[in-house]
Amino acid sequence: MSAPILEMKQIVKEFPGVKALKNVSFTVMEGEVHCLVGENGAGKSTLMKVLSGVYPYGNYGGQIFLNGQEQKFSGVRDSEKAGIGIIYQELALVPELSVYENIFIGNEIQRNGIVDWNETIRRADEVMRRVGLNINPATKVKDLSVGKQQLVEIAKALSREVRLLILDEPTSALNEVESENLLNLIRDLKRVGVTSILISHKLKEVLDIADRITVLRDGETICTLNPRTEEVTERILIKHMVGRELDSVFPPAVSKPRDEVLLEVKNWTAYDPGLGRTILKDISFYVRRGEIVGIAGLMGAGRTELALSLFGNPYGYQIQGEMIFKGKKQRFTHPHQAIREGLAYVTEDRKAKGLILIQDIRQNITIANLQALAKGGVIDANAEVALANRYHASLNIKAPSVEQIVGNLSGGNQQKVSIAKWLFVEPSLLILDDPTRGIDVGAKYEIHSIMRNLVAEGMSIIMISSELPEVLGMSDRVYVLSSGRITGELSAEEATQEKIMELATN
């Protein structure tokens, strides 16, 4: 057996309020393809960011050894110099530049600051041939398919004489043929001595390509498996990925869903012209009054896109299918129509898309329904403060007053403000997109209790969640999304972490 090329020892990484990595150890052998698997939030991407110097030395705990030498990267440039190349899910290419310019960006072939374009093109051509990219190097990147763009990224890494290639979910946006080609390329590179770390949710391809597999869960290394020497199946992997004790406590249900169906969606298909692909395929589901419907699925499965396509379609997807809301056929073309009809959407990205961080709690709570506080367009300032104070108290938002700037609140309290804002529009259906992401346990419990109270009052909730215990603990029914399709519907009784994970990685 060869020597380890990479050893990461006792890596610890904390973010304000969250311990993303608690003691992860991870060893990669020279010349192997090593797969890293785990649920959303298990810490895979964070670990790779530690490795590539995105989080510089001193920002995390533990040690990194490359070929036995301890490394203290202070930035991505250092890790690149050491021969580490990382390719992210969101490609880091400049769309308006040509393929050869992209390959040598930041690493230009130059003398005294003057670029040698002929040499650049020659070398680009060479490295493109290695990854099987048979196109004109002068093609602009924006004119390539995602699969080919992926290859450009790999070519870029190879041009820097990378010895350890990290691919973060490279096949999530690729079709079958493209995926297969990419996996073959990884095998080819292995033959010429390039070691790869592959992060993937697609367990089938993991089993297909991996020499060894490491499972992460909740910021810890669970195990490293070797499919060559022991039996490894998808089922075994899933068991390790989700095998936690269900010790989180959820408030018990205080009401039952009613029979009346509030929302029914039939054969819902959405095409994103920006991405140039279909993001939702033939989705059908329903929500009853007073019901919490969980939507599970991995990152990129189309969960948020589904919510937004129903909620006034702000990003202009081309939609086919039928939506029946409160017994009426509807197709909202702007969020304000959806809001008017009683649909509300609490975004997963509260800082970028939910809240106005420079404004105070009061202004954030009332912004979606100011008309209700105004006469002739003039806001009743005192009624507004009174209303904000009411939510401040009822949702237990921890801040001295409603004049507090929202940007200074903790994640949990920001989320409460976000929810208060949407409760104030008095919706019949509330879509919560990852409502407890990145917030502490206490605030989580409070938000779950709020949800219970709301459905008891007859509101319906669609809860999109990345956390399986939350899906299991809160939902009356669960739909599982995978690659833009609903791959299963489970009742609360039949849903287990394993079953959901199986459907999600389908």
Add this chain to the structure above:
Amino acid sequence: MTFLKNLTTIMRQNVREYGMYIALLIIMAIFSVTTNGLFISSRNLSNLLNQTGYIAVLAVGMTLVIVIRHIDLSVGFLAGFLGAVAAIALVFWHWPVVVVIPFVLILGALAGTLTALPVAELKVPAFVASLAGWLIYRGALLLATNRTGTIIIPNEAYNKIGNGYIPDLPEALRLIPDFHNLTILLGVLGFILFAWNDINSRRKKKEYGFDVLPLEIFILKLVFISVLIMGVTWVLAGYNGLSWTVVIVLLVVGVYHFITTQTVLGRHIYAMGGNPEAAELSGINTKRITIIVFASMGMLSALSGILFSSRLQSATTTAGTLFELDAIAAAYVGGVSAAGGVGKVMGSLIGALVMTSLTSGMNLMNTDISLQYVVRGAVLLIAVIFDVVTRSRRG
């Protein structure tokens, strides 16, 4: 000692806002000393306010444009061009003033809408869209004044807008000789209105059990504002009284202050500036807001054009040159932030006053024009640096 403690906390919390007023007072004090009181004379201050008028109304509109993260470079020549249109309508078409003014204001709003359409619908950067407007209106201005050159406006009523003063009370009712009595009366009324409104809102807030300023601070604030209002009133009343320009500027600032602080529209504008995506997802039609803000900017450009042409009693071929940059500078000195969502209409008025005070004071000191530009540039830079530093320290 709670009083002093309260005072310092409140001053520290609002350092940016109060800092601007203090800066204006300091600048005025310095010039009063260096010009042996000439600067603070009734005549000079009255002129200064009239000179500020056509920039101040632009700065008010520009505040909102910058708040929603855009910019409008076309306003200077649009003002110049619409001033020429007003002159032509008066002189060549013989339209009455009461028709010309609304006509030009509507034209301005339309022009603003035209600038906004590519910005709102096609996401063309406002810098480019309004730069195109800058060129077009400059051409339009030259075209309009091509045949005649400068158009002299002989209309007395129109010229009063930029040069005239409100009439005084009839002789019999004047209590204070040698002063403009109506101006003093209006000043007193203005202060009473302000104080009554403030006391009322404080009482109402207390009824709801909300936090209010401590009583001593509240009284101090009232005293400070009464001194300010009465001081300005006294100075103006010592010359010709309130000018029509000042009346117009006060009306514009009042209306915009009300819209931005009390209405749904105002809140939507600031929400969009603070986070456009969150605003859109909150059901705010951001395209509509963009069009409204630019249309208002166009209308205020028209008003600026009217004020300027009336003040010069003519429409010239270069009217409006660089007004847009003066307005932008005034807005920034007044505390708007290019990051969006921050900036007050009152602040921009003060910013405009700071910039004109600098010009006026240095003119009185016979400062060389080249040095004047350097000083104004430095003040703009210092104001913005102060802004960024105080903001980041808080955030």
